[in-house]
Amino acid sequence: MKAAQAMTECLKREGVKDIFGYPGAAICPFYDALVGSGIRHILVREEQNAAHAASGYARVTGKPAVCVATSGPGATNLITGIATAYSDSVPMVAITGQVVSELLGRDVFQEADITGAVEPFVKHSYLVKNAEDIPRIFKEAFYIAGTGRPGPVLIDVPMDVQNKEIEFSYPESVSIRGYKPSVKGHPLQIKRVISAIKEAKKPIICAGGGLFATGAREELRRLAETCHIPVITTMMGIGAIPTAHPLHYGMLGTHGRRVANTAVNESDLLILIGARVGDRAVTAPGTLQQRTKIIHIDIDPAEIGKNMEAQIPLVGDARIILNQILDAFEGDSCGGHEEWIETLNALKAKEPVQESYPDGSINPKAFLRKLSAHTEEDCVVVADVGQNQIWTANYFEVKKGRLLTTGGMGTMGYSVGAAEGVKTALPDTQVIAVCGDGSFQMQMMELGTICQHHIPVKIIVMKNNRLGMVRELQKNMYHENYSGVDLTGSPDFVKIAQAYGIESMRISRAEEEEKAVQTLLQSAGPFLLECDVSPEESTL
Amino acid sequence: MKRTISILVENHPGVLSRISGLFSRRSFNIESLAVGVTEDSTMSRITIVVDGSDYTVEQVEKQLNKLIDVIKLKTLEPDELISRELMLVKVAAGADNRGDIINIAKVMDAKICDITRTTMTIEASETTEKLDNMLEILRPYGIREVVRTGTIATQKGSDTINTKK
Ligand SMILES: Cc1ncc(C[n+]2csc(CCOP(=O)(O)OP(=O)(O)O)c2C)c(N)n1
Ligand SMILES: [Mg+2]
Numbered sequence: 057m058k059a060a061q062a063m064t065e066c067l068k069r070e071g072v073k074d075i076f077g078y079p080g081a082a083i084c085p086f087y088d089a090l091v092g093s094g095i096r097h098i099l100v101r102e103e104q105n106a107a108h109a110a111s112g113y114a115r116v117t118g119k120p121a122v123c124v125a126t127s128g129p130g131a132t133n134l135i136t137g138i139a140t141a142y143s144d145s146v147p148m149v150a151i152t153g154q155v156v157s158e159l160l161g162r163d164v165f166q167e168a169d170i171t172g173a174v175e176p177f178v179k180h181s182y183l184v185k186n187a188e189d190i191p192r193i194f195k196e197a198f199y200i201a202g203t204g205r206p207g208p209v210l211i212d213v214p215m216d217v218q219n220k221e222i223e224f225s226y227p228e229s230v231s232i233r234g235y236k237p238s239v240k241g242h243p244l245q246i247k248r249v250i251s252a253i254k255e256a257k258k259p260i261i262c263a264g265g266g267l268f269a270t271g272a273r274e275e276l277r278r279l280a281e282t283c284h285i286p287v288i289t290t291m292m293g294i295g296a297i298p299t300a301h302p303l304h305y306g307m308l309g310t311h312g313r314r315v316a317n318t319a320v321n322e323s324d325l326l327i328l329i330g331a332r333v334g335d336r337a338v339t340a341p342g343t344l345q346q347r348t349k350i351i352h353i354d355i356d357p358a359e360i361g362k363n364m365e366a367q368i369p370l371v372g373d374a375r376i377i378l379n380q381i382l383d384a385f386e387g388d389s390c391g392g393h394e395e396w397i398e399t400l401n402a403l404k405a406k407e408p409v410q411e412s413y414p415d416g417s418i419n420p421k422a423f424l425r426k427l428s429a430h431t432e433e434d435c436v437v438v439a440d441v442g443q444n445q446i447w448t449a450n451y452f453e454v455k456k457g458r459l460l461t462t463g464g465m466g467t468m469g470y471s472v473g474a475a476e477g478v479k480t481a482l483p484d485t486q487v488i489a490v491c492g493d494g495s496f497q498m499q500m501m502e503l504g505t506i507c508q509h510h511i512p513v514k515i516i517v518m519k520n521n522r523l524g525m526v527r528e529l530q531k532n533m534y535h536e537n538y539s540g541v542d543l544t545g546s547p548d549f550v551k552i553a554q555a556y557g558i559e560s561m562r563i564s565r566a567e568e569e570e571k572a573v574q575t576l577l578q579s580a581g582p583f584l585l586e587c588d589v590s591p592e593e594s595t596l
Numbered sequence: 597m598k599r600t601i602s603i604l605v606e607n608h609p610g611v612l613s614r615i616s617g618l619f620s621r622r623s624f625n626i627e628s629l630a631v632g633v634t635e636d637s638t639m640s641r642i643t644i645v646v647d648g649s650d651y652t653v654e655q656v657e658k659q660l661n662k663l664i665d666v667i668k669l670k671t672l673e674p675d676e677l678i679s680r681e682l683m684l685v686k687v688a689a690g691a692d693n694r695g696d697i698i699n700i701a702k703v704m705d706a707k708i709c710d711i712t713r714t715t716m717t718i719e720a721s722e723t724t725e726k727l728d729n730m731l732e733i734l735r736p737y738g739i740r741e742v743v744r745t746g747t748i749a750t751q752k753g754s755d756t757i758n759t760k761k
Binding site: 171172175176179180184200232233235356357358362363452 | 603605606610614616617621651654655658659661662664665666667668
């Protein structure tokens with residue numbers, strides 16, 4: 057079998073049905089084999105989006121998704137997407153073509169040392185030297201990407217290698233002596249967790265993105281309810297427990313809710329689950345670790361003690377560990393947190409809800425609430441980066457669906473590509489991308505992709521004619537010395553959509569919201585809704 | 597504090613750059629680094645001396661462990677390790693001071709491995725501290741060139757890095 061065909065065969069063995077990519081000379085043998093392989097190829101309009109699409113796909117399927125690019129510029133265009141997936145712990149296999157082996161290192165046309173370049177952003181990478189290694193490498197790549205703390209793995213395949221003839225046999229299992237992720241929590245530590253929870257008067261659970269990676273939403277809810285522990289989330293953890301759950305108190309951090317931050321600061325026990333204590337979530341880990349007892353549950357031992365010391369570290373898979381904890385609580389009740397919960401409830405009730413509508417503008421916060429009221433329970437929303445992201449994070453209500461965003465890298469231009477991936481994986485689910493006018497212009501080309509491949513994602517552009525979040529920073533920290541944040545020159549997005557044959561609409565008054573939301577959600581194809589927002593609208 | 601970390605890695609290309617890249621990226625300071633194959637030809641051993649706090653050393657260990665190519669690693673405590681470094685040092689030496697240098701080499705258990713009309717090359721295998729000391733003593737004679745391998749180390753006693761505790 058030709059090695060290129062072996063590559064597609066490997067993908068099929070891994071259950072891959074859709075891939076996102078962009079061809080070029082060095083990956084042509086693979087593209088040649090793709091025809092008739094049964095694998096659907098979605099042609100993005102720029103490689104970064106292939107990685108974001110794979111990210112969206114992987115985050116909702118829980119399995120590594122695939123993006124493909126050619127050598128040189130194709131591969132380097134992938135880097136931002138790969139780095140984004142890495143910082144958000146998303147399982148991904150990136151395949152790149154490479155110049156022929158014997159010319160490697162000679163700086164020939166479209167040669168880029170991509171394995172070297174992505175080294176800081178991948179869980180692992182391979183430069184394939186022998187075509188016979190392809191089955192083993194693919195098997196390992198999928199295994200590494202999808203197990204332990206998930207992350208991207210890159211496979212760089214020189215063109216001559218793709219053209220070799222090999223005997224194909226796909227390995228049943230992998231054995232990598234340097235990679236043995238631990239899954240179960242240490243029983244002694246579980247005991248310590250139990251007694252810490254029982255002793256605590258003011259416990260709080262902080263749920264991170266790791267809970268989705270292992271599929272532990274149900275376990276989280278059960279733990280919170282069994283032990284009466286309030287839950288807050290990081291940005292990556294939003295939706296780990298339904299937003300409207302009575303024990304949920306919002307997102308913490310720089311752009312989080314006051315009640316969530318107060319809860320952390322006043323707690324006497326902080327249970328971090330699948331959360332890495334990023335600086336946007338916990339600004340002063342040093343003070344916090346002195347004030348409260350910390351249990352840190354994470355699959356990556358390197359995250360424990362990196363940013364904050366934990367009295368009770370617990371390495372392993374969050375779902376398995378939560379089950380261990382729940383089993384240990386079996387039949388045992390755990391209470392005494394009523395006063396604490398009441399305090400938090402009072403704070404939550406006091407949080408101001410901003411409902412004012414400046415002239416000729418949509419109030420994005422109120423709008424997102426309205427949107428939530430109309431979406432289906434399992435709707436997936438992808439928030440881009442900027443004010444639009446924080447509005448969505450704080451005001452969109454997640455029920456059984458998901459809110460996806462890039463918390464780690466904060467890459468503008470994530471949402472449409474990622475939504476494309478989500479919709480491809482879940483064709484029957486409502487998928488909405490919320491972005492800003494700055495970020496939308498970083499990914500506008502993807503309108504072509506969603507038209508060509510009939511991927512009916514709904515896009516909401518919050519148009520404030522500014523790089524709003526940066527503008528707000530300049531307003532508050534740089535004495536309103538606005539610099540480089542005005543987006544004058546932006547096109548009419550409604551017309552842009554029309555040019556692609558995409559249904560679209562613009563709204564600028566509250567009265568128009570209801571109808572717009574319904575039209576958007578009921579439209580059969582893709583839809584673009586532009587919401588005019590005041591540049592003065594605050595993030596929080 | 598200086599710590600010696602012994603790392604068993606897959607013996608294939610690219611591994612060293614992954615490890616050294618990790619050190620620079622995370623701003624860990626490498627004092628020295630030495631690589632060689634082991635009793636098993638599919639594995640290499642890298643010995644790294646790092647300078648840093650307990651926190652840094654713990655981070656170094658954990659981040660190294662995340663690399664798929666790292667099979668096993670161990671930080672060797674100062675009182676449980678045997679460490680050596682090989683040094684070749686070329687010293688200016690003429691007829692008048694050859695005797696002195698031969699004496700210094702003898703006292704320090706080092707060998708004269710090359711000699712010319714104007715120089716002598718000394719070969720010494722010692723701990724890093726003793727080599728530093730030797731250089732201090734030789735300095736007044738005029739050091740032309742120093743070549744050092746970086747520290748290699750193993751643990752004292754019959755245990756190896758593979759012994760399960
Ligand atoms: C690729 C990239 N470049 C720059 C930034 C820095 N940045 C963060 S938010 C932001 C403004 C985003 O503007 P827009 O998309 O219009 O969203 P808004 O804040 O106005 O809602 C910028 C430039 C980033 N996060 N990502
Ligand atoms: Mg904007």
